[in-house]
Amino acid sequence: MSARRLAVEARVNGDPVEFLCDPEQTLLEALRDELGLTGTKEGCGTGDCGACSVLLDGALVCSCLVLAAEAEGREVRTVEGLAPRENGGDRSLGVLQRKFLEHAALQCGICTPGFLVAADALLARNADPSESEVRYGISGNLCRCTGYDKIVRAVLDAAVELRRAKAGGGA
Amino acid sequence: MEAFRYEAPTTLDAALALLAREAAVAPEQRPAILAGGTDLIVQMRGGLRRPAAVIDVKRVPELARIDVGADGLSLGAAVPCASLRGREDVRALWPGLVEAAELIGSMQIQGRATVVGNLCNASPAADTVPSLLVLGARVRIAGPRGVREVPVSDFCVAPGRNALAPDELATALFVPRPAARSADAYLRFTPRAEMDIAVVGAAARVTLAPDGRCTAAAVALGAVAERALLAPAAAEALVGTRLEPASLARAADAARAAARPIDDKRGTAFFRRHVTGVLVTRAVERAAARAGARP
Numbered sequence A: 001m002s003a004r005r006l007a008v009e010a011r012v013n014g015d016p017v018e019f020l021c022d023p024e025q026t027l028l029e030a031l032r033d034e035l036g037l038t039g040t041k042e043g044c045g046t047g048d049c050g051a052c053s054v055l056l057d058g059a060l061v062c063s064c065l066v067l068a069a070e071a072e073g074r075e076v077r078t079v080e081g082l083a084p085r086e087n088g089g090d091r092s093l094g095v096l097q098r099k100f101l102e103h104a105a106l107q108c109g110i111c112t113p114g115f116l117v118a119a120d121a122l123l124a125r126n127a128d129p130s131e132s133e134v135r136y137g138i139s140g141n142l143c144r145c146t147g148y149d150k151i152v153r154a155v156l157d158a159a160v161e162l163r164r165a166k167a168g169g170g171a
Numbered sequence B: 001m002e003a004f005r006y007e008a009p010t011t012l013d014a015a016l017a018l019l020a021r022e023a024a025v026a027p028e029q030r031p032a033i034l035a036g037g038t039d040l041i042v043q044m045r046g047g048l049r050r051p052a053a054v055i056d057v058k059r060v061p062e063l064a065r066i067d068v069g070a071d072g073l074s075l076g077a078a079v080p081c082a083s084l085r086g087r088e089d090v091r092a093l094w095p096g097l098v099e100a101a102e103l104i105g106s107m108q109i110q111g112r113a114t115v116v117g118n119l120c121n122a123s124p125a126a127d128t129v130p131s132l133l134v135l136g137a138r139v140r141i142a143g144p145r146g147v148r149e150v151p152v153s154d155f156c157v158a159p160g161r162n163a164l165a166p167d168e169l170a171t172a173l174f175v176p177r178p179a180a181r182s183a184d185a186y187l188r189f190t191p192r193a194e195m196d197i198a199v200v201g202a203a204a205r206v207t208l209a210p211d212g213r214c215t216a217a218a219v220a221l222g223a224v225a226e227r228a229l230l231a232p233a234a235a236e237a238l239v240g241t242r243l244e245p246a247s248l249a250r251a252a253d254a255a256r257a258a259a260r261p262i263d264d265k266r267g268t269a270f271f272r273r274h275v276t277g278v279l280v281t282r283a284v285e286r287a288a289a290r291a292g293a294r295p
Helices: A027-034 A095-102 A112-125 A131-137 A149-167 B012-022 B040-045 B088-093 B095-101 B115-120 B128-134 B232-236 B245-258 B269-292
Strands: A006-012 A015-021 A053-056 A059-062 A075-077 B005-007 B032-034 B053-056 B066-068 B072-076 B138-143 B146-151 B156-158 B169-176 B182-189 B200-208 B214-222
Touching: A015 A027, A027 A053, A053 A112, A059 A112, A095 A112, A095 A149, A112 A131, A112 A149, A131 A149, B012 B053, B012 B138, B012 B169, B032 B040, B066 B088, B072 B115, B088 B095, B095 B115, B095 B128, B095 B182, B095 B200, B095 B269, B115 B128, B115 B169, B128 B182, B128 B200, B128 B214, B182 B269, B200 B269, B214 B232, B214 B245, B214 B269, B232 B245, B245 B269
Parallel strands: A006 A075, B005 B053, B032 B053
Antiparallel strands: A006 A015, A053 A059, A053 A075, B066 B072, B072 B169, B138 B146, B138 B169, B182 B200, B200 B214
């Protein structure tokens, strides 16, 4: 371990974490290599594809364009955080994740975590988006397999189920 | 990325002291200011920039502020574009500036990228710069010799180069409050709606008299010269008119004459000059519709 390494304390998916990183390491690299959270994928590494999307203090960002050291004291939410914890501590799939499976909204899967996080951010600020609002909300994410249509349908369907669950008190 | 030191000062004085200490290093090793990082981190990863130190200014509280006062808008250097999204007070007064900020990259990019950074990066195609030009915005700059203000029109000096000295920091943009019955608009042409770079951008600001006559105007162009530029002859073609089609056509012609585009992978000079006129016409119409709807 070099003396240049920086100690970072942050919260990831609600849990306090501590890790060491080099100044040049991105948040994406720290999540994957220091914290073992490999759900977040690297696509382009230049902010063009959105595969590495995470929420940083609630803002949707590309984690490849964030230095790991910038996460000090901040709250990070990754695709792993979309899966709610069961009583036993294990995680089960969230509504968006389930709808992506039901609608076959993925093929190779590399882009999927980024789409999920971007869609989750969209539904958090707009519970009843139109199709064009969904398309706009995921426009920073590239998929080279699906043609987007199934992804859009999955997000719209998840929105319906989430609204229904909210109206019914989650029953 | 090559090795660098990461600094995250929590006061403006500490940030300036770091810059002053590093100002003497070789130009290619000069410290980099990290605000949004959406240009900087890509440049560092590509080996285009090799700073000895990266100074993250997002923990300096006064740089994270958006203040709307009686005289205008003060927009801190660390404010990401996404923070403008929920500010209806800013959108109501400067709709063109906000629509330019909402065109940058994607939601993810806007979650990080700042308007001040968009300006400091000094790209000829920067989306917010034509808007800042028509609004008469000024850059607030802090340094060891105190604070100075530079009009945005004097700030970008060449592609990728701005007027900052090595020991200076752009802390905020100041945008004057618009006059009564004034409004702005920004439009750009890109093949793809998001994650694309303007082939041409055009911003307009107009002031209308109660009878609909245009009493003041400004027009600015992006991506058609080595930097974004004002087109005063296009604005003059509008003032005193009722913005009828013949006047808009004269403004469009003047804007085409002011453009000095190049051929590149995004478009030919011929195409850019044509689109310049189209976008100027539409931006003026859009600004005028907004101005007419204002008290």
